[in-house]
Amino acid sequence: MARITPLSGFPEWLPDGRVVEQHVLDVLRRTFELHGFAGIETRAVEPLDQLLRKGETSKEVYVLHRLQAEDEEDATAPRSEKQLGLHFDLTVPFARYVLENAGRLAFPFKRYQIQKVWRGERPQDGRFREFTQADIDVVGAGELPYHYEVELPLVMAEALGALRDVGVPAVRVLVNNRKVAEGFYRGLGIEDVEGVLRQIDKLDKIGAEQVAALLVSEQGATAQQAGACLDLAAISGSDATVVSRVRALADEHGAGTELLDEGLGELAALIEAAAARAPGVVVADLKIARGLDYYTGSVYETVLVGHEDLGSICSGGRYDTLASDGKNTYPGVGLSVGVSRLVSRLLSAGLLAATRGVPTSVLVAVSDEESRATSDAVAAALRARGIPADVAPTAAKFGKQIKFADRRGIPFVWFPGEEHQVKDIRTGDQVAADPAVWAPPAEDLHPRVVPAV
Amino acid sequence: MARITPLSGFPEWLPDGRVVEQHVLDVLRRTFELHGFAGIETRAVEPLDQLLRKGETSKEVYVLHRLQAEDEEDATAPRSEKQLGLHFDLTVPFARYVLENAGRLAFPFKRYQIQKVWRGERPQDGRFREFTQADIDVVGAGELPYHYEVELPLVMAEALGALRDVGVPAVRVLVNNRKVAEGFYRGLGIEDVEGVLRQIDKLDKIGAEQVAALLVSEQGATAQQAGACLDLAAISGSDATVVSRVRALADEHGAGTELLDEGLGELAALIEAAAARAPGVVVADLKIARGLDYYTGSVYETVLVGHEDLGSICSGGRYDTLASDGKNTYPGVGLSVGVSRLVSRLLSAGLLAATRGVPTSVLVAVSDEESRATSDAVAAALRARGIPADVAPTAAKFGKQIKFADRRGIPFVWFPGEEHQVKDIRTGDQVAADPAVWAPPAEDLHPRVVPAV
Incomplete structure (x- = not known):
């Protein structure tokens, strides 16, 4: 057991555990660099108003006070705009970095970023208050070609696959596309797309029957609409039949839309490229709804085969507006590996070990x-x-x-x-x-x- | 100019600046590992009472509050013991890590640690609120042989020397020894050793005359004692004559003590080994007083030749009690590179550059x-x-x-x-x-x- 956690939610490793973590980080970095991603780091803090811009209070931001300022000032005074908090992910600081340096960066800009992030949530298995993320993103100025939505999950699959030989289990990258879900729902006549996605997201927890009931009682769907949504969510697979099954379902319900066609075209391109470049790794799974409220195209989750209970170890998607300064918009697509979650499981499940805890030969x-x-x-x-x-x-x-x-x-x-x-x-x-x-x-x-x- | 600092004191680099920083970090890590130091990381936070244990309020700790806790609780309530702050160095967390894991570590334990630290001080050139440190320490259980006080500054000299070929200026490691200063002062009949060291520390700022006056007025020294203290502080050099000059000065004032002899023996061993292994790099400088209030043996500072105005880029020393749990005492010796201070100067002075900002060939x-x-x-x-x-x-x-x-x-x-x-x-x-x-x-x-x- 290399893990020790005397302060709950703040994992630390003994030297042999750190050898494992360092190896994971080295392999990720090497793969990202082979694909041309430039490494950057951003400061650990952002202005609180930036951190809360999307109403992400659920992330439980850690706010900073200088100890001496605390003694000096009235601690109950209203938050000043300059109040700082620790970043809870690497996407918000990256978006800020892009805006701040737009004139000095070359777009499309591919970057990787490996840093600690902090969330004041209640610690659980695989859920920490301080943890390391390894992110890759591509951001364009004004536009970003779709092919990056194919490339990025494959880079991650390659990076995680490069860890197979040290004992890391295989990964399965689950993909969905906002345009498919939204296009289908709209084709059915449903307006409250986010509301339906929220219910579909409960499938694994409460089952199809209860979700159907909620779609009717909460979203005002007809029984037939609810059934169609559940039929869509039940479709998954790693070949082109996924697309034809969705199309057949849409035809059955007269739910075809231009947006659905666009989404299916994208999904087909992703499945096809993945089948050629990383056979068996990428699976379209139409029930994935998490993140579809803010992602605008592809969405990704990644499970460790045999450790699905751990949840996703690598998630992300496409944002049409990763950042915007009013004048320019910067669309992006990216994924983030939960390194601490992954390493914690690798160590606690005894899947691998370091040959020694010191570098000395x-x-x-x-x-x-x-x-x-x-x-x-x-x-x-x-x-x-x-x-x-x-x-x-x-x-x-x-x-x-x-x-x-x-x-x-x-x-x-x-x-x-x-x-x-x-x-x-x-x-x-x-x-x-x-x-x-x-x-x-x-x-x-x-x-x-x-x-x- | 690769540097951009829109939030004062929180440096960030453009991709080409990060290539430089990453190279510095890679070379440090490689050198530390070649010498058998195991890499560890500690969490970014420590309980506030631990951070303030040595009365280090001057370090201006950043205290954390969970945003939601702030809304719920009375913000003016007395600080609970569990209140957390960001670490301001890597020594306090390392000492805590050693105590927490003493039963699972092998001593002497050599570790390196490269992480961000935070200090809420007023930002200045080379002085940041968030910065990266790269530390090496050796800690023993109960005892720690003196030879580590020779080895560690030489490891740092080698690590920084390995950066010479990319354009990093030569370094000069300045060393002193608490036992020499204290042994000499006590031999003179001075009791308030810390007080004298505090005045000697002002030499570079206010000059010898003013320091002499302060030694008399504040520390109650005689004019002769003050003169002897200043004569000691004026001694420096990179060969054995330093030791003989101190001894002659002590003889002149009848200030010989066992402690002085012990300190001179240690200093001689360090100078001799350094002359053989890193000629010209290590210089004994008897006016170094910073840190001598808490270090108990050797003390080190490191300047970048030609950039002495930047201050020390790598400091450290020997602690007889790095950590103690009442039952056992853990002496240690270590040094810490101020990576951000170093890289910031390398970039702003245009001493070197990355051939490109992307990994892509x-x-x-x-x-x-x-x-x-x-x-x-x-x-x-x-x-x-x-x-x-x-x-x-x-x-x-x-x-x-x-x-x-x-x-x-x-x-x-x-x-x-x-x-x-x-x-x-x-x-x-x-x-x-x-x-x-x-x-x-x-x-x-x-x-x-x-x-x-």
Whole structure:
């Protein structure tokens, strides 16, 4: 168990857990960069009025006060416009960054951003008050071609797929499209699209029968309209038949609209590209409603196969207006990996482990304190060739120095002398070696993350 | 100018500035890992009573309130023990982490930690409200050998020295030792050691004459004692004569003590090792007083040569009690790089620059939207061999697509076709190429940081 949480909702890892998290972050970063996303960071704070602009009080923002200001001022005074809060996601600060730097960025602008975010919610399994997100977004100036809605979930599928070999389960990216749902509902004669989406979002919790009842009692749908909405939500699949089934359903109810056609065209393009580039990963799932109230095109959720109870570990979608300064509008599409949620499950379920919690590959022993400089020189020679090396803390008996290495999972102990020797403490094999030449096997050079056996 | 600071004290970088910062962070991390430091992260918040334990109100802690709690509760109610603040350094959270996990860590425990910290101070040049620190510390259980006080500043000197080739100026690590100052003062018959250190700390600001006057008027020193303190503070150098000069001064004033001898022995060991391992970098400077009130042995400050006005970019020292839980005491020694302060100066002084702000090495052109999949396949083939590639956003005229690459500093544009071609847009050279084989020159593969010409 690498996890320790003495302050509920603020996860921290022991060094071996951090090796796992760092590996996840390194793989995500590498994949994002291979696809041309530029890395940026934004400050942790935004003006409170910006954070609350969309009425997102459900996110439970942490507001900041300077301790001394608190003593000085009346703490009950009305919030000033300059009051700052910690960001609860990386989308709001990115939108602000885009507006602030629009003249200095080249559009379409592809960026990744890996940072902590904070939400003062009640902590639960996989739901933290402080957690790391890894986001990719593409934002255009004025316009943004649809093909990015195909590309971005595939980049995420590739990034998460690159973690398969260390023991991360397969992912399934579930996709839907606002235009399909809205086009279909409008075709049925339903006006309150958001209201219907809110009810459909309850399907997993309360079941189809109850949702149908709510659609009638709350949204004023007819029984037939409610049935059609549920039939739409029941459609899912990873090939083109999804599109034909939706079309057949729309024909049956006379619910065809231009918007539906546009949405189905987009969904078909996404399914087709995904089937070619990441077979079996992307699944159209027409019951996905979360986020469809603010996304305007594609919407994505991602589950870890076998860990669906964890909820989505990577969500996002298309915004026609990610940002706007009155003069220009910046449409965007992006996804966000919940890194802490993912890593927390990987560790608590014991799906993988680090081979060791320290970077050190070689511990150089010290015969006596007078010859510490000799041991330092050996370590320096190894480091100069990229081999992480540490020197024993004291000139204790060699048995104790070997135990020091063993406790940390350091595979090799080096004994300086007229003839240098290096011992693999796992096998006991000890050989003569030259600090200017010898190297550990590649798999022992750095800590690795390996699947649980 | 890569710097933009619309919220004073909260620096953000444009993508090319972030390339520089990321390079600095990568080099620090690599050096720390080569020396066997394990990476950890701690949560951003600590209980307020922990943050204020040392009476550090001068650090201007940011206190957190949940927005909804604010509405619910009486904001003027006395602070509860659970009230949280943002950490103002990485030492306080590390000490807490050590105590919390003492049973699960192996001591001496070497860790590095690279995170943001927050201080609600008035922003100035090089002084921010949010900034990144990169810390290394070694902490022992009960005891910690002196040689770590030699090792750690040399690790930092190596890490910062590894940045020389991208244009970071040389650093000078200034060292002093609490035992030398205290041993000498006590030998002179001075009791108020902290008081004298506070006055000595003003030397650079108000000069020797005024400090001497203050030592007499405030600390009750005799003129002779004050003169001796100033003579000690005037000693500096990077070889063993520093030690003999201090000893001669002590003899002259009959100020020899066991503590002074111990301190001089330590200082001599540090100077000697530094002269061998990092010639010219470490300088003993007996006027360094900052931090000597809480450090108990060595103390370090680091200036960027030619940018001494910036102040220290890497400070630290030895604590006999980094942490204590009543039963056990954990001595430690560590240093902290002010990454934001360093990067801010590197960028604002134009000392270096990124070769480009995007990771992309190759832009794959698109002839028409129908053949986008062909361009995607070329990009995928390049990425599979570790070459960062992007695909043009639209099938615009090739001239426009080349301009797209040029604006971002992307060196190569790929034209798919029956015979693929790739153009170096800097030289105009265009050659036939195979996506499964061709690679850019190593220096064009990733953005690099290069010294300003």
